[in-house]
Amino acid sequence: MDDFPRSADVVIIGGGPAGTAALWAIERAAPGTKTVLIEQADRLGSGASTASLENFRTCWPAECLAAMMARSVDIFLHADETFGEEAAKSLAVKVRGYLFCAFTEHHAATLLADVDRLHSIGLTAIEYLDASEVAYRFGWVGPHVIAAKYDPTAGWLDSNGLIHAYAASVPSARILLGVPDVRLRIEGSRVTGVTMPDGEISAPRVVLAAGAGSVTVAKVSGLHLPLIVRPRQSFTTGWRHDPFPEDAPMLIGEAPFPHVRPEAQTGAIFGWEYTWCSRNFAAEYGTNPAHDALLEPAYPVSQFKDPRFPSLTLALLARQFRHTDGAGFADGRYLRGLHHNAGYYVYRDDSVAYRTDEQGAKQPYDSERAIIDAYPDVEGLVVSVAHVGHGIMSSPAAGEIAAAHVLGLPLPDPLYAEFGFAAPWVAYDEGVL
Numbered sequence: 001m002d003d004f005p006r007s008a009d010v011v012i013i014g015g016g017p018a019g020t021a022a023l024w025a026i027e028r029a030a031p032g033t034k035t036v037l038i039e040q041a042d043r044l045g046s047g048a049s050t051a052s053l054e055n056f057r058t059c060w061p062a063e064c065l066a067a068m069m070a071r072s073v074d075i076f077l078h079a080d081e082t083f084g085e086e087a088a089k090s091l092a093v094k095v096r097g098y099l100f101c102a103f104t105e106h107h108a109a110t111l112l113a114d115v116d117r118l119h120s121i122g123l124t125a126i127e128y129l130d131a132s133e134v135a136y137r138f139g140w141v142g143p144h145v146i147a148a149k150y151d152p153t154a155g156w157l158d159s160n161g162l163i164h165a166y167a168a169s170v171p172s173a174r175i176l177l178g179v180p181d182v183r184l185r186i187e188g189s190r191v192t193g194v195t196m197p198d199g200e201i202s203a204p205r206v207v208l209a210a211g212a213g214s215v216t217v218a219k220v221s222g223l224h225l226p227l228i229v230r231p232r233q234s235f236t237t238g239w240r241h242d243p244f245p246e247d248a249p250m251l252i253g254e255a256p257f258p259h260v261r262p263e264a265q266t267g268a269i270f271g272w273e274y275t276w277c278s279r280n281f282a283a284e285y286g287t288n289p290a291h292d293a294l295l296e297p298a299y300p301v302s303q304f305k306d307p308r309f310p311s312l313t314l315a316l317l318a319r320q321f322r323h324t325d326g327a328g329f330a331d332g333r334y335l336r337g338l339h340h341n342a343g344y345y346v347y348r349d350d351s352v353a354y355r356t357d358e359q360g361a362k363q364p365y366d367s368e369r370a371i372i373d374a375y376p377d378v379e380g381l382v383v384s385v386a387h388v389g390h391g392i393m394s395s396p397a398a399g400e401i402a403a404a405h406v407l408g409l410p411l412p413d414p415l416y417a418e419f420g421f422a423a424p425w426v427a428y429d430e431g432v433l
């Protein structure tokens with residue numbers, strides 16, 4: 001910090017997937033752009049990605065999300081060509097698939113309808129498997145899975161490797177770590193740089209991509225971002241039951257959709273969008289009970305870990321797969337020496353995620369769409385926020401969209417306008433699991 005640049009073409013705030021991807025994409029679109037990235041922690045990737053399952057999938061029913069993921073997965077699969085030699089090794093992409101399991105006829109019908117929708121938008125690789133096909137391909141899931149939706153293009157990767165590949169691909173960028181309390185400098189109706197405790201950096205363009213921390217940066221800078229945040233949990237075990245194989249796909253159960261995949265050689269990683277109960281924290285923090293969310297992040301996020309989460313997740317999976325008597329997901333060995341993590345999902349709030357019904361009334365919903373757009377009324381400011389539960393898998397395309405806004409270039413795909421502030425609703429952006 002004794003030697004930070006006093007000016008830049010673009011300053012990026014936040015060194016997670018969104019910020020580092022924007023850095024990469026700006027350099028790719030306009031080589032030689034003088035960029036500075038500011039991260040508050042002492043290492044890149046210190047936000048939600050640390051709790052993430054690091055999965056990716058292409059089966060998204062909303063066309064803008066499907067386009068974003070198709071582009072992003074293509075980048076993951078061509079890492080050496082995109083980021084340089086050895087990148088593929090550090091991304092460690094594993095294409096193992098996602099298996100959405102049905103245990104009831106009702107859910108089987110939902111999965112069949114999902115597959116029809118996905119085929120209608122060109123995602124023909126996604127398959128509907130009936131009971132015999134599930135048994136033939138994935139017999140180890142047991143006889144209670146009566147149908148499945150299978151995305152063979154899905155998988156997972158090393159998010160830390162990805163973040164560092166983005167950063168390393170721009171050797172000319174200055175990356176400032178351990179910078180607390182950054183603010184936007186706004187003069188009149190335009191951003192003119194950032195201020196930090198140790199000084200200022202002048203820049204005509206700033207990208208705000210600090211995950212949940214973006215809410216606070218906007219607030220202390222006198223702006224408002226229409227976001228809500230929810231703590232989400234995951235846990236990793238060093239053990240996995242036999243016969244859940246190392247090359248298994250990610251398994252997703254029925255509502256409330258607990259999910260699990262193999263991790264490393266002998267372990268597993270688990271998650272689900274556990275109802276978090278914001279009302280318990282209403283007095284302490286501002287909450288939005290309609291969305292079971294906080295209005296602003298509170299730290300440390302680990303205070304929101306529910307110690308029952310691992311055993312509840314295992315019990316849910318055991319119930320759905322009908323594992324009893326200490327077998328399968330009911331095996332107590334899963335609970336030994338596990339790592340329990342938490343991080344924020346960031347969503348659009350009611351003002352930018354609603355449907356207008358036939359009576360003209362606004363019906364808010366939980367949107368899966370990020371906001372990647374120029375901030376209204378502040379020239380030069382671009383935001384890349386609200387990446388919900390997919391900000392790693394979508395980061396290459398998200399970076400490219402942010403870069404287009406920063407550089408005044410056309411969007412790489414016209415569908416990407418649906419990540420704007422001014423698109424409150426798009427079809428199939430609800431209940432996407």
Ligand SMILES: Cc1cc2nc3c(=O)[nH]c(=O)nc-3n(C[C@H](O)[C@H](O)[C@H](O)COP(=O)(O)OP(=O)(O)OC[C@H]3O[C@@H](n4cnc5c(N)ncnc54)[C@H](O)[C@@H]3O)c2cc1C
Nearest residue numbers: 016018040046047048053054055211213343390391392393
């Ligand atoms: C339990 C869980 C499971 C998930 N599973 C998946 C998954 O399987 N696949 C997937 O794609 N996504 C998953 N996600 C979501 C994914 O982690 C996020 O969408 C993604 O990390 C968002 O990226 P981001 O860069 O916007 O924010 P973050 O990852 O939160 O990164 C923000 C960065 O900005 C920094 N920062 C914050 N405030 C400031 C500030 N004031 N100044 C400077 N820097 C600041 C932070 O330290 C951090 O490094 C999961 C998330 C959770 C919590």
